[in-house]
Each structure stands twice: as C-alpha cells, then as structure tokens.
Amino acid sequence: MNLRPKIRTPTPTTSPQQISNAKTLTLASNMGRKSIFKTLTLATILILFACYAFFNTFKLAESEIPIASRENLISSPSNSALVKIYMYDLPRKFTLGVIESYATARGGLKGPLTYPGNQHSAEWYLFSDLTREGRVGSPVTRVLDPEAADVFYVPFFSSLSLVVNPIRPGNGEVQKGLVYSDEEMQEGLIQWLEEQGYWRRNNGWDHVFVCQDPNALYKVVERVKNGVLLLSDFGRLGGNQASLVKDVILPYSHRIRSFDGDVGVESRKSLLFFMGNRYRKEGGKVRNLLFQILENEDDVTIKHGAQSRESRRAASQGMHAAKFCLHPAGDTPSACRLFDAIVSLCVPVIVSDYIELPFEDVIDYRKIAVFVDTKSAVKPGYLIKLLRGVSTERILKFQQELKKVKRYFEYEDPNGTVNEIWRQVSQKLPLIKLMINRDKRIVTRDLPEPDCSCLCSNQSGIDTIL
Template identity: 60%
Template sequence: MYDLPTVFNYDVIEHFYKARGHRLTLPLDYPSHQHSAEWHLFHHLSKPASKRVGSVVTRVSDPEAADLFFMPFFSSLSAIVNKTQWFIPGSDKERRDVNYNYNNEAVQEELVEWLEEQYYWRRNRGWDHVFLAQNSNALGRVMEKIQKGMLLVSDSGRASLIKDVLIPYSHRITTYDGPVGVENRKTLLFFKGNRFQRREGEVRDMLFRVLENEDDIIIRHGSFSKEGQVEASQGMHSSKFCLHPAGNTPASCRLFDAILSLCIPVVVSDYIELPFEDTLDYRNISIFVNSTSAVKPGFLVTLLRDIPTERILR
C-alpha cells in the first residue's frame, strides 16, 4: 500500500465534514455510507502486522516483493463531498444552504500526476495497481488514464470481468439480532427507496404501480436519510421478503442490508452481477425474478405468497 499524501484520504474526510458545517474533532471518523470499503481496506492495511494475524493480505515494505500496489485514495467519498447540503450550525431554526467548493476532478488529476512520478507505476503502466471505485462517479475524470489497473467496484457496468473485482456494498442499517422465524414478520414484502430512477431503474415505478395497494406489502418512496435508515431497519426486520429492484445501477447496498436482516432478497434486476458469484450461489438465499414478469399485476404477490414457511426458514 502506498503512503499517499493526506490530500487523497484524510483530507477528503475533513472536506466532507466541512461541507456539512460539522465541527472537526480528532481523530476524524470516516463517514458511514454504502461505499465504505475504501476505508475498511485502508484501515486494515494500516494496522501493524501483529494486529493482522490471519489476514489473507500481507503488506510488505519492499516494493520489489509486492504482487500488487494498493492506492488508498478515498475516491467514493471524494465524489460526494461537494454537494449542496442543509445543515444546522446553531439551532434547528438556523438553516442555510451551502455549496462547498471542493474540486473532486482536480484531486483526481493530482493523483495521476503523483502516480506518473512513481517508478512502479511507470514500470507496468499500472496493471499491478489496485483502485477502489465503488461510487459510480468515482475516478470518472481519470478513468482512461488508470484503466489498465485493477478496479474494485460494486457496479458491474464499470467493471471488466477479466481484470476487475466486484465487491459488496457496505450495509447501512442495523444488523438484525432477534429470533429466527417468521412469527414476528407480518409484512410479506418491504421496499423503501427512490421510486424514480434512470435506465433499468425505470422498473421501480412500474413495481410501485402493481404493488402499492397490496395489504401486506410496504413499498414507499423516500431518500436514505438517518430517519430513512431507521424506517428501513424496522421494515426489513419485520418482513419476510425485501424487494431489490434495479436502480441507476443494477445493484445497491439494499441486497446486503436484506441479508443481514434475515429478509429474503427478491431481486428484480436483469443485468445484475454479484460479488464472488463463483463461490456463493445467491439462489440459495435470494429469489430472482425477471423484470418482465415482476411488473405483471399479481405475479410477484402470488409467487411470494405461495412460498411455504419451510422454504423461507431453510
């Protein structure tokens, strides 16, 4: 792992909080979001070797001994720093809209300039370098310049399935720790999220139309705010099935939130590729329905209601 200048990691965290009007306290905590793998891997590799006993990854100090070179740039966090945010500097009545001037594209260009000065980058034009780019806009400015490297991504649309690796989203809701069973799961199917999405995500609006009036189904439009996370946790923890439709990308953290909630994912995403599919058979823990069938009135409801309790528990 490279010891990058802090402008590419810790400074990004600082800018994120400043953009939202938060007071900075040390040490800076990486903000929780669905693209947090960049932090978890960086944090793991930053630990002394004595704290990484049993790890499948070994960090070496001699670059000649390295098989791969990890770039700890918080590219996904950098992609969401410079957004207009509402924040409360003094009281709940004191709100103002602030557009924080953080130049994500300039930071990406600076990263490439730094890389071009490194011998081991120039040696193989980066094919043995690893970048995390979970957010669909992460590293977008310089993608052509680093495309020979290995990308760790969650959106299969950005990946070369020859050289890149699909990784899971970080789950965002509370992990379920209640009893295993269906007695307390009174809702058949649950979904909360943005109803209107682009491309394949247009299936969401059609699913709303055929499902929103069903008595034992909860399907709601809403953003993933803190309040929304609480509602999503409660909904997933009390439902037998959790809907996972395509959005702006084929997959999202919702699938992994459902698994950790013991809520069976119902995947309606025709072009989805999932992490570690060569090892994990997701058909054992999920239900996959093609979008053409899913949007037919009554199809999805009948399918789920006919699944016996024994199969759900299995």
Template identity: 55%
Template sequence: MRRGSIWAPTLLLLLAYLVLHGASNVFYFESRAVVQSIGPAARHLKSSESLIALPVSESRPLRIFMYDLPSKFTYGVVERYLRSRGIARNDKRLRYPGTQHSAEWWLFYDLEQGEDRRLSDASVRVMNPQEADVFYVPFFSSLSLVVGNGKSEDDEDPYSDEDIQEELMAWLEEQESWKKNKGRDHVVICQDPNALKRLRDRLKNTVLLLSDFERFKPDQASLVKDVVLPYTHRIDSYFNENVTLDRDTLLFFMGNRYRKEGGKIRDQLFQVLDVEPDMVMKHGTQSREGRRLAKVGMQTSKFCLHPAGDTPSACRLFDAIVSVCVPVIVSDDIELPFEDELDYSEFAIFVPSINALEPGYLGSYLRSISPDLLKQKQQRLREVRKYFEYEEKGGAVEMIWLEVKKKLPFIRTMINRDKRLVERSSGNCSCICS
C-alpha cells in the same frame, strides 16, 4: 447478464493459456480458489486429485504494498467533506462519514493496522515494493465525488474532484512501480458508479474495485480483471437467532420511488404492488428516521424487494441480507460480489422484470414458497451474513482481498504479454485483454 456472452470465451481462453504455458508455474482452478503450485509437486497428485487445490486461506497471503499517498487523497478528503457540510471536527482523528460506499475506508483502515489487529488473514501489508503482489492506491474516490456537492459558495479554496483526480494520476505516473508494469498490478477503488470518471481510460489496466459495471465501457472494466464489492449496509444487523416464519409482512420495500435509467422500474413496481395485501411499499430517502423505519420493516418481513436503482445494484440488497430478510431481486443486469464463492439462489430470489411487473404475479409466487424453503433461505442468510460485514474479522475485507488474489494469474499473463507484443497498427485488442 449484460456481458455474459463475452466473458465465457474469455475465461476459457485464459484457462487454456495458463494450462499450456504453465510448465514451471502450474495454476489449478477450483470453485473456491486459484492457488499457485510448483510444477514438480503437481506430478505427485493422484489422478482423482487433479485440478484440486488447497483453499486460498491455506496458501500464503496476498502481499499488498499500500502507497503512502499525500494526505489530501485520504484524510484530506474527509476533512473537506466535513468542512463542506459544516460538521465540526471535535476529535483528533478524522472520522470517515458512514456512507454506502465506505469500502474505501475499511480497506485503508485495515491495512493501517498492525498485523495482529487486521480484519483479514488473507493478506499482509509489505513495506518493500519488491515483495508486493499488488499495489493498492487508497484514494477516497467515492467520498471525493460528493465533496463538491456540499461546498459553500464563499469557500475561498473550492474543492474540485476532477482536479484532484488529475493530481492523483500525475502522482501515480511518477512512481517506478506504476511504470514497471503499466499499472497492471495496481488495485484502485471506485465504488460509487460515478467515481474516477475522468481517469477511467487511464486506469483500465488496473484491478478496479467497484460495485457496478453499468457506467463503465467494456474496455475499462470487466468480471475478468476487476472485483465486485458489496455496499456497506446502512441499517443494523439482525442477530436474533429466533427468526420465526410468522413475520408480519410478506414483502417490504422502502426507498426512493423515482430513479433514473434502469431504476424507473421502481415506480412501475409501486403501481403494481401497492395494492397487494400484506406488502409494504414506502417511498423514503436516506435519513436517520428513514433508516430506523427501514430497519423495523426489514426485520419484521419475510421478503425484501431489491429493484434496480440508477444502476442495477444498491445498498438495499445488503441491508436485506443482514436483516435475515430474503432478498427478492428484480434487476436483470445486476452483478453480485463474491459470486464464485456464494450461490445467491440459496438465500435470494431472482424475478425477471417482465414477470415482476405482471399484476398479481409476485404476490402469488411468494405465497407459493413453502415454509420449509423459506426457513432454509433464512438459515443460509444467517450463515453468509458475515461476508457482507466490513467491520467483522473474516468478513467483507477478507473476501475482497481473496478475490483480488484470484486475479493474480490474469495480472501475470497480461504483464508477460506486454513484454513481447509489438506495437499494433489498429486499436483492436485481443479478447483476454479487456
């Protein structure tokens, strides 16, 4: 991973800090959760139970205060998107367009519901900011990014994503909750890799919900403080339980062949794999017909190729997961959502780029995978599929809030450090700060 050498010592320092300074509030780290335990109770643990905690779902839910932003930052963005593309608004409630960056809609929509209709039991919305663990800023930043690309030249009131970002920041900086802790307990979503580009230096204290670190500076985003999101899959989920090993195609890929930056590997893979038997490599773009063809291809293939796009991640990985098509990931710098909970090697295959580009290598490797191992990976895909479904209770929305909850020890650490640190003459920051 591109940042691996930095974050290992960072996490060790954070753990040491919490252990040494947690006399009254002891935090136990376990592979599935970080849960707060009151000090005296911890002393009653048996020695064999030390450093073991109840799962997050069995502790109290994350308390979220969602800002009631002016509508121009939420539904107003949807309305401008529809106007810019000449799409008629034919119902009373504006509908968020289906895009791969729809997480911002589902988190907002979920928190708008009554508690009995929520998609997540891992969090509760509180109306009193004094009760909040975190403050959620529900700006539709990814949709706002693309609104301007579709505006007509004769629009009397042209839309500017940069201007609305500045307006959002001005609004936030007036809020007492923001001022209190310099935004450290705030959660901001920017799933598109170019979203909120103008504000990144001013939002670097916050917990960012994003899909990729590729276009962020190291002091703006990191695995330590931020949460990696899954893209919204664009094709329908495969619910047939009778997945057979005689799916016709060995490896399937359909997508844009020509991409920028790290995505240039796609064209090279086309050249190498297009001549392989029982492999399907199709150049295609996102459209209704394209999604239909991709659905058929993925649901009739054993393996689905996931090369890097313009950035290391793309929605195609999640299309493959919900299609029960074992992902073959050729993206050396990819970061994956919920990786503290999920072992992707159980249901995906990772191939270094240098090997994938060797003629004959990938086909030979995939054909060597035994039917039993393939069946195991397909079964595991069925089991993990729900965690990538935004519309499903206990799915992606719940997983995201669980991941945010695990950031609370770090948030508290940084807030407390801010209270005692003096102004430093240099711009350098200690490693746990980034």
C-alpha cells in the same frame, strides 16, 4: 551302454565334540540376534518418544509467543502463501484530507476525524485494515518495501471525493467558489502516479484501485483501467474498462441494523417490504412501475423514502418484520438495499437484469435470494402470486443460508467483508502476471475496436434465475 557312474559325496563323520560346539554357536547366534532386535526396538521407541516430546514442546512454545509476534510469523513477507501488498503513502489530501474537506463543506469537524458513514465506505475499511497493527488471518500481507510487493494498493478515497461538495450541478462540473474539486483530485492522483517508477514499470497492471461509487474516478478511469478495480457493478463502465475476470465486485456497506435474532417466520408478519427512492434514472425506472403494481397489495409495505437516520430506523423495523425484501435496480443495477436485506435475514427479491453480485465463487445466491426478470415482475399479480407460493419450509431454508453467509457483508467483522475482498484480489495475481508478460511482448496493433480477447466483457447475456 555304459553310463557314467554318479559320484556320491561321502557323508562326513561328526564327532560329539563338534556337535556340542555347533549347538553352542547356534545358541550364541540366536542370543545375539535377539539382543540386537531388543536394542533396535528400544532405540525406535526412544526416537518416537523424542519426536513426540519435540513437537509438543514446539506447540507449547508457539502458544506462548505473544500475539504480535505470532502475527509477524503468520504475515511475514517471506511466507509465500500470502500475496504481498504495498500501499502507497499518498499525499494526505488524497486520503484523510478528503474526510477533512468533506467535513469542512458541512460546517467543519465536530470531534475526532472519522469517515462519514455511507454505503461506499469500503475504501475506508480497506485503508484502515492495512494501517492497523496485529493483522492476523488476512489473505494478504502488507510489505513496506515496494520491491517485495506483488500488487500495489492506491488508497484514494474516490467515492467520498465525489460527494465532498454538497451541491453539484447537473453537468457534473463543480460550482465556482467551491475550493474542493473532485476532478482536479483525480487528475492530481494520475500525475502523482505517473511519477512513480512502479506504476510505469508494468503499465499499471499490478495496481489496485477502489472506485465503489458508480461515478468514482469517472474522469480518469480510462487511464487506470489496466489495474484491478474494486467496484460495485459495471453499470457505467465500458466493456473494455471493466471485467469480471480482472476486477472485484464489492458489496455496499449495509445502512441498517443487523438482525441478531434466529430464523423464523412467526415475527415476520409482512410478506414483502421496500423503502427507498421511487424515481430513479436508467434501469431504475422499473421502481415506479413496481410501486404502481404493489402499493395496494395486502401484506406489502412499499414506501418512498430518502436516506436519513429516521428512514434507516424505519427500514430496519420493516425489514426485520418481513419475509421478503424487494431489490429493484437503482440508477445502476445494484443498490445497498440488497445488503440491508441480507443482514436482516429478509429474503431478497432481486429485480435487476444486469446485476453483478460479490463473492459468487463462494456464495450461491440462488440459495439466499429469489430472482425475477424485469419483464415478468411488472406483470400485475405475478410477483405476489410467486411469493405467496413459497412455503414456510422454503423460507426457513433461505434464512438459514442467509445466516451462514451474513459475515461476508459485515465490514466490521474481523473475518468478514475486508478479508474476502483481499482474498478476491489475491486470486487475480496469476492474471496480473500473465497480463504484465503479455503486454511486454505484444506489438501495437491498429484495430477498429479495442481488443478484449483476453478479458471477458461485462456485456454477456443474462440468464434469468427463478
């Protein structure tokens, strides 16, 4: 079989001159690549150095900006990370005029215009925060153009308005002859709001009201229930008026001096302390039962006392010297003594089955308080046996946690209560937008009961935590 012969490529003959030329080209090529590599390396180093110098120069320049200017950068309405809030410029009678009326009813102003200290002063602190200069680090930024606003704040001093008149009859009507009428103020507020296009535009869903006293805005609450309500509990509101989903629970302003010492039990000789009104209505009836059970126990101080400067001084001393502080329900599930206890590093003992607590998304109250259901608390001997069984180590852990969260209950702390309230409000924005859009496409339905499918009721079951 004949196989086709393979054709071989002849080996080229290379002359010495060609070899020399090839070596020269190879050397030149290698030198060129090394030169390019060195050039690229040097360029990279120069670029990195330039970037480093630029960013450090930027930081230096930023640090040299005056504080007011830096604040403008941080809280500029163009910053999408901040919720933009527009505060209505209400007629004076709804804000500072309420303070003037309060002072007039008690003999007139004595000195500069100041908000009277009481447990419902959140409305004053929020108003002051939005009107002060140099707001830095807040979760919300105030805008002066309502078209740019995400939410609208209505700064009516509703809780102070409720108590302007020193004497109110039991039926809630204002006595004849008194000039100031809270009921008329509430109605006047609604009339003013209904004239505002921004209130009508979204049916009030994007409006924020503070009504911290349980009876604040009671006459008009049905007409503002779409808004975000800032309140202390749901004790006197219906399930279709207030909700944990749309509203914000506020702490009362503490009335006693904060404890400025360190954790420890050596100076706390008393086991349990309570000072307050013994007789209350509704859920507060448990107080009288607790008085009967506890008033003769050793190491327990339980006293009847009304609000006064002397009572607050005695309460400060008692809470600072006690390991545990009793917090029974008042006329409503919450009361200011819980927050007095927290700032005293006195472990709260909460006996209130329907209480709502502020800022529970960031505070685990099981780490700072003891919860006892009402039925167990009024059993003779139960409460004292429970508290005596808590070890010193456990009390110290409670106190350490109380110290960590104390700032959330200090309205005057720049990083305290006010900022946390605004953070809570800012978190409602997605729901506000949802409800605005939903409200515009839902048809009116004739239902036998209010449709609360979109908002959780405050009437859910209560789990007892011990």
